[in-house]
Amino acid sequence: MPELPEVETTRRGIAPHLTGHTVADVIVRHPQLRWPVPRGLAGKLRGCIIQAVERRAKYLLLRFGHGTLILHLGMSGSLRLIDAGAPAAKHEHFDLVLDTGRALRLTDPRRFGAVLWTRNDPAQHELLRDLGPEPLGDNFDADYLYLASRKRTTAIKLFIMDSKVVVGVGNIYASEALFRAGIHPGRAAGSLSHERCARLVAAIRQVLHEAIRQGGTTLRDFTGGDGKPGYFAQELRVYGRAGEPCTACGATIKQMRQGQRSTYYCPRCQR
DNA sequence: CTTTGCACCTGTTGGC
């Protein structure tokens, strides 16, 4: 479900309800997520104040004075604020109960998400340590992408989805950015000129910025922490549009598989 | 080192 814009939308939705508030309890109903939810979280967090809600890649970081709770939504996860004690439906695996009478509830049918704890700097956590730059940060620019892609034979779509190259570009926005940059998704990463790398960087940044501005993309049931859906779906130019006409040239949008994922592109606009 | 494919898990959709 969530790519970076959805995670960021979630972060912005939940942060005001968490920051500065105290944890009253932690309820783990189903500890088997991608990794087991660590035991003893309630004892570790009860009475502690959430100092900040940050994001690195698609990980949400709830900072406490003595460590950080790391949340990931996987493919199907979402976070909502609910009234504490509200009955839990199926797949509602985890609650962070606040002293405000509300709780942050994690729902995740496929359980590819994660709830982890680190007492150290989360940037040094093994899952975060080797991540590439943030796509919306200053370190992600044309020079970087050009240099990183030299001699790489992998398809450019897979390359920009590689979290060691740049984080946060998921399957929807990879297709969308490549369309906006006019680059064929199957082209070898190393074959891009510096100028085309610049176009691609700009397209990635633009599409992610715009998606965040629209509150993310809601294809099935994504909602931000406030329960509102994302409106970027109406801006999608190629994703999910196989067989429909290209918005730019009218050619038929095609679908192919790359790395067991669907890729959508315009065979005329993208080279 | 890079590249490729699988694995984790459940739900939805579409064809027959």
Added chain:
DNA sequence: TGCCAACAGGTGCAAA
């Protein structure tokens, strides 16, 4: 209505 295959927005890991 039922059954089954294919697919779904992520990503760590093993194998080639």
